[in-house]
Amino acid sequence: TQLLEQSPQFLSIQEGENLTVYCNSSSVFSSLQWYRQEPGEGPVLLVTVVTGGEVKKLKRLTFQFGDARKDSSLHITAAQPGDTGLYLCAGAGGTASKLTFGTGTRLQVTL
Amino acid sequence: DADVTQTPRNRITKTGKRIMLECSQTKGHDRMYWYRQDPGLGLRLIYYSFDVKDINKGEISDGYSVSRQAQAKFSLSLESAIPNQTALYFCATSDSGTDYGYTFGSGTRLTIV
Numbered sequence: 489t490q491l492l493e494q495s496p497q498f499l500s501i502q503e504g505e506n507l508t509v510y511c512n513s514s515s516v517f518s519s520l521q522w523y524r525q526e527p528g529e530g531p532v533l534l535v536t537v538v539t540g541g542e543v544k545k546l547k548r549l550t551f552q553f554g555d556a557r558k559d560s561s562l563h564i565t566a567a568q569p570g571d572t573g574l575y576l577c578a579g580a581g582g583t584a585s586k587l588t589f590g591t592g593t594r595l596q597v598t599l
Numbered sequence: 600d601a602d603v604t605q606t607p608r609n610r611i612t613k614t615g616k617r618i619m620l621e622c623s624q625t626k627g628h629d630r631m632y633w634y635r636q637d638p639g640l641g642l643r644l645i646y647y648s649f650d651v652k653d654i655n656k657g658e659i660s661d662g663y664s665v666s667r668q669a670q671a672k673f674s675l676s677l678e679s680a681i682p683n684q685t686a687l688y689f690c691a692t693s694d695s696g697t698d699y700g701y702t703f704g705s706g707t708r709l710t711i712v
Binding site (some may be wrong): 497521523528529530531532533534576578586587588589590591592 | 643
């Protein structure tokens with residue numbers, strides 16, 4: 489079973505601060521996705537990273553896939569209250585080609 | 600209309616009852632999935648289907664069954680509900696290949712009393 493551990497589990501910061509969320513595994517993934525989930529809704533895809541060492545930017549969010557394709561990070565610059573939510577990483581690998589989700593990082597950004 | 604629609608949104612039912620959660624999609628995706636979400640445990644896969652004739656167990660399929668009635672419809676049943684099946688249930692779809700992201704429904708909050 490492939491496991492994805494996310495850290496920290498909870499993060500409460502003030503508007504304007506920077507933060508990094510981590511997603512780690514002992515398994516190699518063919519690709520890794522990040523989702524954000526808001527209360528009462530399903531997760532929504534933010535980005536997919538495929539190549540080891542790949543960096544993708546989505547406005548103030550920067551995603552990196554580890555060189556060995558076992559880990560990933562999400563960095564948010566100048567956080568805003570609208571960034572509040574549960575951030576989930578999900579890895580694809582194995583013969584069944586289905587996603588394994590991490591346990592999530594719950595982010596709260598206050599004014 | 601939402602791309603992935605789950606019904607009901609909320610349900611409270613008694614232990615031992617049979618309950619069906621329904622999912623329909625307008626994405627035209629072949630692949631559909633059922634997950635449950637519990638605090639601290641993340642999303643865990645219950646069943647998945649890569650096409651109408653394909654049904655596969657996920658990591659926590661005991662106590663659940665599914666039916667893929669059509670490409671667009673995938674239902675999840677709890678044959679005899681028990682309290683530890685209280686959770687948030689999500690249906691998701693994807694195109695072939697996992698480099699394509701999942702599209703999730705808004706979830707069903709199920710409470711077994």
